[in-house]
Amino acid sequence: MKLFDVYSLFDINIVKGKGCRVWDDKGQEYLDLYGGHAVISIGHAHPHYVKRISEQVATLGFYSNSVINGLQQQVADGLGRLSGYDDYQLFFINSGAEANENALKLASFHTGKTRVIAFNKAFHGRTSLAVEVTNNPKIVAPINDNGHVTFLPLNDVEAARRELEKGDVCAVIVEGIQGVGGIQVPEASFLQALSDLCKQTGAVLIADEIQSGYGRSGKFFAHQYAGIRPDIITVAKGIGNGFPMGAVLISPEFIPAKGQLGTTFGGNHLACSAALAVLEVMEQEHLVENAAKVGAFLMEGLQDMNLPHVKEIRGRGLMIGIELDVPYKDVRNRLLFDEHVFTGCAGTNTLRLLPPLCIPMDDAALFLQKIKKVLE
DSSP: OOOOOOSOOOSOOEEEEEBTEEEETTOOEEEESSHHHHTOSSOBTOHHHHHHHHHHHTTOSOOOTTSOOHHHHHHHHHHHHHHTOTTSEEEEESSHHHHHHHHHHHHHHHHSOOEEEEETTOOOOSSHHHHHTSSOGGGOOGGGOOSOEEEEOTTOHHHHHHHHTTSOEEEEEEESSBTTTTSBOOOHHHHHHHHHHHHHHTOEEEEEOTTTTTTTTSSSSGGGGGTOOOSEEEEOGGGTTTSOOEEEEEOTTOOOOTTSSOOSSTTOHHHHHHHHHHHHHHHHTTHHHHHHHHHHHHHHHHHHTTOTTEEEEEEETTEEEEEESSOHHHHHHHHHHTSOEEOEEETTTEEEEOOOTTOOHHHHHHHHHHHHHHHO
16 A cells, blocks of 8 residues: 655655664664654653653553543643642643634534634644644645634734634634744734733633643743633643644633534543653753753854854744745755754754753753854
8 A cells, every 4th residue: 555645755764762862774863853744742762751651551551431430630730830830720631722622612512603713824633623723835735724823913903803803713722933934923012912812802812732732841831921711722732742742721611511522532541641751851951951051152152153044033932933045955965964954944944953951051052053154
């Protein structure tokens, strides 16, 4: 059977990882500044992570959500404490798209409305509702284009005010930092205004922290820089460090009826073991603080070097975009094949850095040397 053609693939077969390094099947070592698309939060093959998952799968890998799974409450307790949202409710699923799908569904149940505000360059996933609020016509099939969504410019308070004051908006969904959109950072004043407008008009504010959350920005959630508390927060990627998992954090004001949400695999024993290991390592090794410190070092280093072909540096913590005035593919490919460094990309001309949160300062300094060499 032939594999369905999904992505353009690099001719590299990665077979091993440790910390912030990966190796291919030929033994070549690479510095990983992409973390498998922001998924690797605590580093590849962390010993505590490996131990927790190995012990769990040797005991019980999976059982139905129709019985008590004590691991789920342990994850909820740890996540609530580290994030500051211990009064919220937690619903487990398997991916970021599912998290946004269920968040939008909950918002519609809660308000009885159907119209959603999303933002230009947004990416929220590829399932039905999630892709409808994603600002990329290439991946929105006719069956998904149901006229529910109004896209607005990011950071335009007056445009948001005009739409919300119409009174028919079910939800506003906004990324803590836009990832696929090129590391676009919402202004604190904009998020604060959105939060106030949603309260005034009865709309539900959904913060999509799937890529920007779990410590990546230097705070547990990127929206916390604005001092707001959204009605719903969606997470995935870093929550499981590679084990597929997602979750929805739901304000205590929501009282879902039984049967509104459900899942077969969400919050299974293996997933929760992975999530517990992530939270434990993040706390013990102070990885949110490390993301803030090393991210600041990278941002300042990139800005201070005044590199040729760099138009702008954007981001927070270890979520950094380097906008170029040349095609990013040329730069990314030279970094990958000549300097053995993995980076990501966004849009047409932005390199995206999303390294594991455990990246040491030495590796950050090494990357600065390598990008300087490539760009000069």
